[in-house]
Amino acid sequence: MEDIKILVCDDDRNICELLRLYLVKEGFTVLTATNGSEALSIFRNNKTDMVLLDIMMPKLDGWQVCKEIRKTSDCPIIMISAKGEVFDKVLGLELGADDYITKPFDTKEVVARIKAVLRRSQNSEGDASAVKCVKYDKLEVNLTNYELRVDGKLVDTPPKELELLYHLASNPNRVYTRNQLLDEVWGFEYFGDSRTVDVHVKRLREKLEGVSDKWELATVWSKGYKFSTTEE
Numbered sequence: 001m002e003d004i005k006i007l008v009c010d011d012d013r014n015i016c017e018l019l020r021l022y023l024v025k026e027g028f029t030v031l032t033a034t035n036g037s038e039a040l041s042i043f044r045n046n047k048t049d050m051v052l053l054d055i056m057m058p059k060l061d062g063w064q065v066c067k068e069i070r071k072t073s074d075c076p077i078i079m080i081s082a083k084g085e086v087f088d089k090v091l092g093l094e095l096g097a098d099d100y101i102t103k104p105f106d107t108k109e110v111v112a113r114i115k116a117v118l119r120r121s122q123n124s125e126g127d128a129s130a131v132k133c134v135k136y137d138k139l140e141v142n143l144t145n146y147e148l149r150v151d152g153k154l155v156d157t158p159p160k161e162l163e164l165l166y167h168l169a170s171n172p173n174r175v176y177t178r179n180q181l182l183d184e185v186w187g188f189e190y191f192g193d194s195r196t197v198d199v200h201v202k203r204l205r206e207k208l209e210g211v212s213d214k215w216e217l218a219t220v221w222s223k224g225y226k227f228s229t230t231e232e
Helices: 013-025 036-045 062-072 086-094 107-126 159-169 178-186 195-208
Strands: 005-009 029-033 050-053 077-081 099-102 133-136 139-142 147-150 153-155 215-220 224-229
Touching (some): 013 107, 029 036, 036 050, 036 062, 050 062, 062 077, 077 107, 086 195, 099 107, 133 159, 139 159, 147 159, 147 195, 159 178, 159 195, 159 224, 178 195, 178 224, 195 215, 195 224
Parallel strands (some): 005 029, 005 050, 050 077
Antiparallel strands (some): 133 139, 139 147, 147 153, 215 224
């Protein structure tokens, strides 16, 4: 894995060094930053394959850094923070993080999660040649170009909302639990409240309300959600 470059961002230099030692031992190339501005500068000037991002950093916090990275890149991001409240995890995921680990952490778990997220990312890149697009009455969800068209109009949609809608619409009338969606869309087992799925569904419904009577983003009581449709 010598060609995989990981950026570790944490204001605690001891944590940066600990992670650097473990990751180098695993064969990764490691860059480090101790504040948000430095992290963005390093990211923009280096071909980075993965970012480990602390939330509480000077100059720019981890949430701000995550937002800036997501404006131009789908590079995998794992948030690592002492802030373990559900709200912080949900916010990190909504801003585009791929995983979230709470301090204190087990270094072996961090390495395992890095490898898992990288595998999913590489598998997605391998499927890039296949056009991923589903169409229904007045709805087109294009995951290849990350575009959502509603009644012919392009609707600005965050990546995770689009991925969630695509996953549901690609499997019409199939019921998914919240935990299944977290595992299959976010790509990891989420320990804690699954409110993040509800938040994303609510936002999607605001974009799709009243568009067509041939399909809907439906709640299945005590189960989860499904993309309900009468179309063949």
